[in-house]
Amino acid sequence: MAISSVPASLTSLLFVLILILFDGSASAARSTGSVYEPFLQCLVNHTNSADQISKIVYDQKKISYTSVLRAYIRNARFNTTSTPKPLIILTPLQESHVQATVICAKSIGIQIKIRSGGHDYEGISYISNEPFIVLDMFNLRKVTVDIRNETVVIQTGATLGELYYSIWEKSKVHGFPGGVGPTVGVGGHFSGGGYGNMLRKYGLTVDNVIDAQIVDVNGKLLNKESMGEDLFWAIRGGGGASFGVIVSYTVKLVRVPEKVTVFRVEKSLEENATDLVVQWQQVAPHTDDRLFMRLLLAPESSKVNKSQITIRASVVALFLGGADELVSLLGKEFPLLGLKKENCTEMNWIDSVLWWANFDTGTKPETLLDRNPDSAKFLKRKSDYVQNPISRNGLEWIWKKMIELGKIGLVFNPYGGKMNDIPADALPFPHRAGNLFKIQYSVTWDEPGDVVDKNYTTQIRRLHSYMTPFVTKNPRSAFLNYRDLDIGINHYDKNSYEQGEVYGTKYFNNNFERLVKTKTAVDPENFFRNEQSIPIRR
Numbered sequence: 001m002a003i004s005s006v007p008a009s010l011t012s013l014l015f016v017l018i019l020i021l022f023d024g025s026a027s028a029a030r031s032t033g034s035v036y037e038p039f040l041q042c043l044v045n046h047t048n049s050a051d052q053i054s055k056i057v058y059d060q061k062k063i064s065y066t067s068v069l070r071a072y073i074r075n076a077r078f079n080t081t082s083t084p085k086p087l088i089i090l091t092p093l094q095e096s097h098v099q100a101t102v103i104c105a106k107s108i109g110i111q112i113k114i115r116s117g118g119h120d121y122e123g124i125s126y127i128s129n130e131p132f133i134v135l136d137m138f139n140l141r142k143v144t145v146d147i148r149n150e151t152v153v154i155q156t157g158a159t160l161g162e163l164y165y166s167i168w169e170k171s172k173v174h175g176f177p178g179g180v181g182p183t184v185g186v187g188g189h190f191s192g193g194g195y196g197n198m199l200r201k202y203g204l205t206v207d208n209v210i211d212a213q214i215v216d217v218n219g220k221l222l223n224k225e226s227m228g229e230d231l232f233w234a235i236r237g238g239g240g241a242s243f244g245v246i247v248s249y250t251v252k253l254v255r256v257p258e259k260v261t262v263f264r265v266e267k268s269l270e271e272n273a274t275d276l277v278v279q280w281q282q283v284a285p286h287t288d289d290r291l292f293m294r295l296l297l298a299p300e301s302s303k304v305n306k307s308q309i310t311i312r313a314s315v316v317a318l319f320l321g322g323a324d325e326l327v328s329l330l331g332k333e334f335p336l337l338g339l340k341k342e343n344c345t346e347m348n349w350i351d352s353v354l355w356w357a358n359f360d361t362g363t364k365p366e367t368l369l370d371r372n373p374d375s376a377k378f379l380k381r382k383s384d385y386v387q388n389p390i391s392r393n394g395l396e397w398i399w400k401k402m403i404e405l406g407k408i409g410l411v412f413n414p415y416g417g418k419m420n421d422i423p424a425d426a427l428p429f430p431h432r433a434g435n436l437f438k439i440q441y442s443v444t445w446d447e448p449g450d451v452v453d454k455n456y457t458t459q460i461r462r463l464h465s466y467m468t469p470f471v472t473k474n475p476r477s478a479f480l481n482y483r484d485l486d487i488g489i490n491h492y493d494k495n496s497y498e499q500g501e502v503y504g505t506k507y508f509n510n511n512f513e514r515l516v517k518t519k520t521a522v523d524p525e526n527f528f529r530n531e532q533s534i535p536i537r538r
């Protein structure tokens with residue numbers, strides 16, 4: 001008895017070890033060949049349309065694989081030969097294709113990454129450290145505007161430009177409070193709690209979402225009612241990719257005046273930019289809700305002395321009203337800006353969308369339908385939140401550091417207004433009342449190579465570190481849509497709750513726990529995972 005029990009337990013231990021080893025090496029050794037056939041067969045079985053399936057599945061041998069993959073790579077840092085590539089790309093034409101993809105990927109045990117606009121700053125919608133399939137949503141991009149009901153159903157493969165154009169086609173007095181990049185995808189932007197230049201009046205994109213459709217881990221297509229309260233809450237700011245494939249969002253339109261006003265005013269340090277920034281902090285988060293004044297700060301060579309570096313402060317604004325009213329408002333509240341009527345341009349809302357996207361005056365709204373931006377740059381972004389105004393001395397110290405580093409820009413995005421009225425736990429996005437503004441750190445460059453990459457990513461990390469005294473602490477908050485893998489990576493370890501907690505509390509503060517609870521309930525096997533997904537708690 002005693003003799004036989006020893007080998008029995010050894011055997012089971014060995015068996016477990018073999019299972020662990022085999023599991024690891026099996027997935028590492030996976031190739032397109034071993035995955036493609038069973039996956040394709042499964043898709044055909046689940047969709048009953050072999051014809052269509054062959055047109056929407058791209059394995060690495062297919063001639064167009066590379067162009068399909070590259071079409072939505074928006075950061076040149078992740079466009080190299082050493083960037084991990086998907087075994088298969090799938091481009092669904094209808095909901096049932098999404099459902100079959102989830103069922104079949106799950107049944108063969110392969111990860112899927114979901115891509116809408118591909119603008120994730122760290123490329124995690126099309127990169128992975130394990131074998132994976134990209135589910136690319138660009139064919140699912142119908143935008144259905146119902147002006148009578150003031151609602152829009154937006155498939156997640158649509159871009160913001162397509163959304164804004166579709167609204168404008170139907171009405172000149174409606175708009176939507178989304179982001180300023182026309183090629184940004186609805187799937188990532190909305191699910192991450194996207195915002196734009198009307199947030200002080202109308203809140204975030206997700207504050208205006210009234211319904212959604214999602215394909216869950218079982219391949220079921222659910223809407224607001226059938227997905228339940230927690231899941232509907234989670235996909236409005238908690239990041240879609242932890243929970244399922246979001247197929248569409250239904251939103252409420254907002255009213256915009258027939259004429260809105262924009263301006264851009266710039267001052268360098270020699271022109272007392274520091275005073276301007278001091279006053280901006282007093283005004284921008286508290287002024288009229290209809291006014292959004294973004295502040296951009298960047299090092300540049302001085303006009304007074306070309307061999308000296310200065311800081312340029314640019315105030316870029318949208319006002320949901322006319323120029324006379326704006327000039328009089330800011331004459332009282334923000335005299336250091338010195339705004340004149342000549343500095344303002346009145347235009348209709350859709351032209352303000354183009355203006356904010358830096359298109360030349362007179363550019364046709366149809367340009368918003370262009371999905372192919374012509375620049376392919378290298379970029380890195382980070383974020384922070386500010387709850388107390390930064391003093392004059394503090395600002396001067398920051399300028400000194402920015403000038404030393406040489407290339408990092410900051411963007412201050414004012415909050416307040418509607419953002420103060422929405423409770424911090426209403427949706428996963430927690431950065432509401434108490435926040436004066438959000439900072440985006442930004443560096444963009446043109447030259448490839450590891451040395452250059454290291455140079456600029458080191459600079460941006462340094463500036464972020466220098467900013468510690470001025471920004472939120474415990475947690476030091478961050479914005480999910482400004483994806484930043486520096487703040488903690490979940491290495492897909494199924495026991496990585498602690499790792500997930502690091503970035504999870506930064507992105508979601510006290511809402512992290514409800515996201516974990518929801519995730520654990522709807523996807524207990526952690527099928528929908530990525531570098532910064534919501535972890536499971538067992």
Ligand SMILES: Cc1cc2nc3c(=O)[nH]c(=O)nc-3n(C[C@H](O)[C@H](O)[C@H](O)COP(=O)(O)OP(=O)(O)OC[C@H]3O[C@@H](n4cnc5c(N)ncnc54)[C@H](O)[C@@H]3O)c2cc1C
Pocket residue numbers: 074113114115116117118119120121123124125137156157178179180181183184185186187188189191192193194195196239240241242244245246247481482530
């Ligand atoms: C030029 C530019 C301008 C920007 N301006 C703003 C701005 O004004 N305001 C703002 O808030 N942000 C802005 N951003 C950030 C932007 O909102 C985020 O990068 C956003 O996540 C991009 O969405 P996407 O669909 O293009 O990206 P993707 O890379 O396709 O996706 C991003 C993330 O969402 C997941 N995802 C995508 N689609 C789905 C889906 N259908 N279901 C489930 N998960 C999905 C992906 O897997 C990935 O994790 C800007 C970015 C750029 C590059």
Ligand SMILES: *[C@@H]1O[C@H](CO)[C@@H](O)[C@H](O)[C@H]1NC(C)=O
Pocket residue numbers: 038039041042045
């Ligand atoms: C597909 O369906 C056929 C016929 O029903 C079945 O034999 C086969 O096992 C199925 N394959 C997959 C991968 O589901």
Ligand SMILES: *[C@@H]1O[C@H](CO)[C@@H](O)[C@H](O)[C@H]1NC(C)=O
Pocket residue numbers: 070073074075076077079375376377
């Ligand atoms: C990716 O590389 C290809 C080939 O060099 C290039 O045409 C494309 O513009 C690049 N895209 C990005 C975003 O860098």
Ligand SMILES: *[C@@H]1O[C@H](CO)[C@@H](O)[C@H](O)[C@H]1NC(C)=O
Pocket residue numbers: 146149
């Ligand atoms: C508009 O709203 C009404 C009332 O809520 C609803 O009955 C109708 O179906 C809606 N129309 C569309 C096209 O959704």
Ligand SMILES: *[C@@H]1O[C@H](CO)[C@@H](O)[C@H](O)[C@H]1NC(C)=O
Pocket residue numbers: 264265266340342343
């Ligand atoms: C604002 O208008 C005034 C008066 O025309 C002009 O002198 C000034 O340069 C303008 N400022 C900017 C930033 O355009």
Ligand SMILES: *[C@@H]1O[C@H](CO)[C@@H](O)[C@H](O)[C@H]1NC(C)=O
Pocket residue numbers: 270271272
């Ligand atoms: C900057 O401020 C100083 C002191 O208030 C003032 O004398 C000077 O005219 C200002 N310069 C500009 C360009 O506004």
Ligand SMILES: *[C@@H]1O[C@H](CO)[C@@H](O)[C@H](O)[C@H]1NC(C)=O
Pocket residue numbers: 305306307308
């Ligand atoms: C311009 O700046 C450089 C570097 O700070 C300095 O050496 C030089 O004297 C300045 N020139 C003038 C005309 O002020």
Ligand SMILES: *[C@@H]1O[C@H](CO)[C@@H](O)[C@H](O)[C@H]1NC(C)=O
Pocket residue numbers: 405406407451452455456
């Ligand atoms: C590193 O950054 C500095 C400051 O922006 C720049 O002057 C220098 O050329 C960069 N070096 C490389 C190798 O990119």
